[in-house]
Amino acid sequence: MKPWIFVLGSSGHTKVVIDVIEQEGRYRIAGVLDPHRSIGERFFGIEVVGQESELPDLLTRFPDAEVLVTIGDNTVRKRVMDSVEALPVPVPFATVVHPSAQIGREVELGAGTVVMASTTINPGTHVGRGVIVNTGANVDHDCHLGDYVSIAPGATLGGNVKVGSRGVVSLGASVKHGISIGANTVVGAGAVVLKDVPDNLVAYGVPAATIRTRKEGERYL
DSSP: OOOEEEEEOOSHHHHHHHHHHHHHOSOEEEEEEOTTSOTTOEETTEEEEEOGGGHHHHHHHSTTOEEEEOOSSHHHHHHHHHHHHTSSSOOOBOOEEOTTOEEOTTOEEOTTOEEOTTOEEOTTOEEOTTOEEOTTOEEOTTOEEOTTOEEOTTOEEOTTOEEOTTOEEOTTOEEOTTOEEOTTOEEOTTOEEOSOBOSSEEEETTTTEEEEEOOTTOOOO
């Protein structure tokens, strides 16, 4: 039998993740967890069964279950994953990959990571925990994506690009090979990044330029 999976979150991003889970076909979805919805409510056709604090009890009924946090904001996703890890029982995080994604040799995918449809991740790339590689993104060889990074739909990273923890490469942006994007830094939609961007900044434009600093946990979605 396929293992169970609980989906934590209920947003538009969650709908895409549910589709990835269903298309991949490795898991059965046990339910949605969200403190902002009522138990028994249905989200995207799936029953809401509680919230993250109830996972210890739910896991007595589904002892082989894994959890996937489906929150688009990097900082919030990290906070929720940390909260799940702090529960009194071990809760494994699932990693899911859409069957249309192209994953090269010696690619490492961290726990809690989602790889969406029509993406390419080329050989030798390390993808940390809780990462989103979104629809149609291209990540070339030997890149390093830190924990809780988000690569948006249609973004392209050249070879040997590094993106620090909670970094964001937004819709359709392009990053030249060998570039480093700092932790908690956001590269805006459509940007072309030709030089390194340090931590805690917002950069966009063609070529990308630093626009301002960015506070820890500042919203970007």
